[in-house]
Amino acid sequence: MSGIVKKKEKKTANELTSLAEKIRAKALENQKQHIDAEREGGSESDSEENVSVKEKKTLKPKMKTISSTENENVNEDESFETFSELNLVPELIQACKNLNYSKPTPIQSKSIPPALEGHDIIGLAQTGSGKTAAFAIPILNRLWHDQEPYYACILAPTRELAQQIKETFDSLGSLMGVRSTCIVGGMNMMDQARDLMRKPHIIIATPGRLMDHLENTKGFSLRKLKFLVMDEADRLLDMEFGPVLDRILKIIPTQERTTYLFSATMTSKIDKLQRASLTNPVKCAVSNKYQTVDTLVQTLMVVPGGLKNTYLIYLLNEFIGKTMIIFTRTKANAERLSGLCNLLEFSATALHGDLNQNQRMGALDLFKAGKRSILVATDVAARGLDIPSVDIVVNYDIPVDSKSYIHRVGRTARAGRSGKSISLVSQYDLELILRIEEVLGKKLPKENVDKNIILTLRDSVDKANGEVVMEMNRRNKEKIARGKGRRGRMMTRENMDMGER
Ligand SMILES: Nc1ncnc2c1ncn2[C@@H]1O[C@H](COP(=O)(O)OP(=O)(O)OP(=O)(O)O)[C@@H](O)[C@H]1O
Secondary structure (H helix, E strand, O other): OOOOOOOOOOOOHHHHHHHHHHHHHHHHHHHHHHHHHHHHOOOOOEEEEOOOOOHHHHOOOOOOOOHHHHOEOOOOOOOOOOOHHHOOOHHHHHHHHHOOOOOOOHHHHHHHHHHHOOOOEEEEOOOOOOHHHHHHHHHHHHHHHOOOOOOEEEEOOOHHHHHHHHHHHHHHOOOOOOOEEEEOOOOOHHHHHHHHHOOOOEEEEOHHHHHHHHHHOOOOOOOOOOEEEEEOHHHHOOOOOHHHHHHHHHHOOOOOOEEEEEEOOOOOOHHHHHHOOOOOOEEEEOOOOOOOOOOEEEEEEEOOOOOHHHHHHHHHHHOOOOOEEEEOOOHHHHHHHHHHHHHOOOOEEEEOOOOOHHHHHHHHHHHHOOOOOEEEEOHHHOOOOOOOOOOEEEEOOOOOOHHHHHHHHOOOOOOOOOEEEEEEEOHHHHHHHHHHHHHHOOOOOEOOOOHHHHHHHHHHHHHHHHHHHHHHHHHHHHHHHHHHHHHHHHHHHHHHOOOOO
């Protein structure tokens, strides 16, 4: 549990009712101020990293085939007690020490040795198991011998994850003079072009924005790229990202390039993997396709019709003082629930794709710093984000895709810590939850719920929710009215920032 959040007392139903009454007039104004302040603060940056492979040139030429994904690293006992045993450069060993990495995690033990030998890697391990360092360490180790600009490019599906990967490269490369930059949508193209002209070693990017720079930024090319990493590879290889990925892969070299694919849920579809143009890859798997960690306790709450908000507030009240991420299926639900939580004095912030990038980073910063104990997010926060203080993940809406479930609940119980996930299951979600239980290979136990408390909470929660919906509608109308007046100005700005995704 987060040490930052102070222990609070549970609220009674009457308290919640009178609280809702008392603060109704003031709260929406406060909430507006909160949100405005959140969205003014914070910034996002992008990173990308390039690394080259000297030793690889001494290896046997690799076969241009994907058929050997069966080339599996099957050594079950492969476990190293220290990073020194991996024969890394001293600067990296020291950086691991500085980060309090006392020994390699299982995926690091399994994938770093073949990676150091120059192999392409498919890495599969549970959420929070140290996959980022598993691909960053071999790249940085090679980079130390062969410092060239635009050496490695790491692709990630979300902007926040790209930024986080940059931070890992910067920490691990802190004693090596590594230069990295983050190239993601929603940020200024000109600033990014300037960063690229500084010839970073490592570029961490979201695919769309990287493509924009490859097409439009003079002097920038990845022709000499030595490493390409696809983090959350199954997501990057899916329908949405596939076409842009194909275009990127056409531009960058295949001959001298090493490719790593990492995820907690890897596709086994050969055609998808073929898209990544792997060469004789070694498969390093420390989990099966849909495995959650043992330190995660997963439960569900069966919610009768019309009571979802009440159950959520009940749950927040039960676990007061804990740090939580609440996942919703829609941006509007994320915004609404964040408002509802704040109105009832559970401090929350929203993260979703309708916010601009500064607002997204501002919300994440508030949550990470412990200034908000609840993050209400869409699946934009489902993959990769590493926030150690998260105690509980709540699925307010059950994800349609079982993979999303695995990634969402993996935002807690990371790096050996314990954590809990609770899924709110309505009558409409029964099929979805059965499918999730099937891939998990187990039934999820039900949470005990005090129905009397639910009944006494219901009216006040419904009332508060009504207030929030009214306020959201009012603001939307205002926004539409403002948007009409500003159309000319927005067009100009968009024209200046061509290709923004
Ligand atoms: N060898 C290590 N020893 C201790 N902690 C480590 C080690 N390697 C990584 N970590 C820490 O473990 C946490 C999780 O790592 P990381 O974010 O890379 O997980 P992941 O496997 O990529 O998860 P996800 O699938 O959710 O993206 C991070 O806080 C990281 O600093």
